[in-house]
Amino acid sequence: MSSASATWKDLLLQQQRHLTALMTLNEQMVRALLGDGASRVAQALPVKVAKAAKTKGDGSAAASSRSRWFERGEAVKLAKGLLKTPMRPADLVRALGNAKGYNGALKGKESKKFEAAAHQALIHAVSNKSLFRSKDGTLRAKR
Numbered sequence: 001m002s003s004a005s006a007t008w009k010d011l012l013l014q015q016q017r018h019l020t021a022l023m024t025l026n027e028q029m030v031r032a033l034l035g036d037g038a039s040r041v042a043q044a045l046p047v048k049v050a051k052a053a054k055t056k057g058d059g060s061a062a063a064s065s066r067s068r069w070f071e072r073g074e075a076v077k078l079a080k081g082l083l084k085t086p087m088r089p090a091d092l093v094r095a096l097g098n099a100k101g102y103n104g105a106l107k108g109k110e111s112k113k114f115e116a117a118a119h120q121a122l123i124h125a126v127s128n129k130s131l132f133r134s135k136d137g138t139l140r141a142k143r
Contacts, residue, residue: 075121086138
């Protein structure tokens with residue numbers, strides 16, 4: 001056993017002792033606040049342990065509840081293909097929905113989520129100068 005692993009082991013044991021001392025102190029505080037009778041009831045209650053968040057195999061958080069409407073760069077690529085003439089952003093969002101096949105397929109909240117994602121993608125494209133905004137508010141692909 002190397003000295004580095006012994007040091008880590010010592011540190012872990014020291015941390016364990018500190019945690020045990022804190023747990024004892026916490027128990028004493030609960031007894032003082034609730035009284036002896038209440039602490040016996042509290043000790044009889046089962047302790048719930050929080051479950052860890054679901055993760056993918058690589059350790060990153062699972063994205064099961066989040067929709068991914070566009071792949072990286074896909075919205076800009078589609079928008080540039082659709083912008084033969086300058087278009088208003090709302091019209092471009094509808095055209096993006098048609099191009100992706102979402103118009104008519106999405107209802108209610110899902111439709112609104114797609115529209116919001118498409119608007120955000122267009123805002124990002126304008127800020128990166130992939131698309132340009134005219135003074136009249138229309139979007140165009142090239143100057």
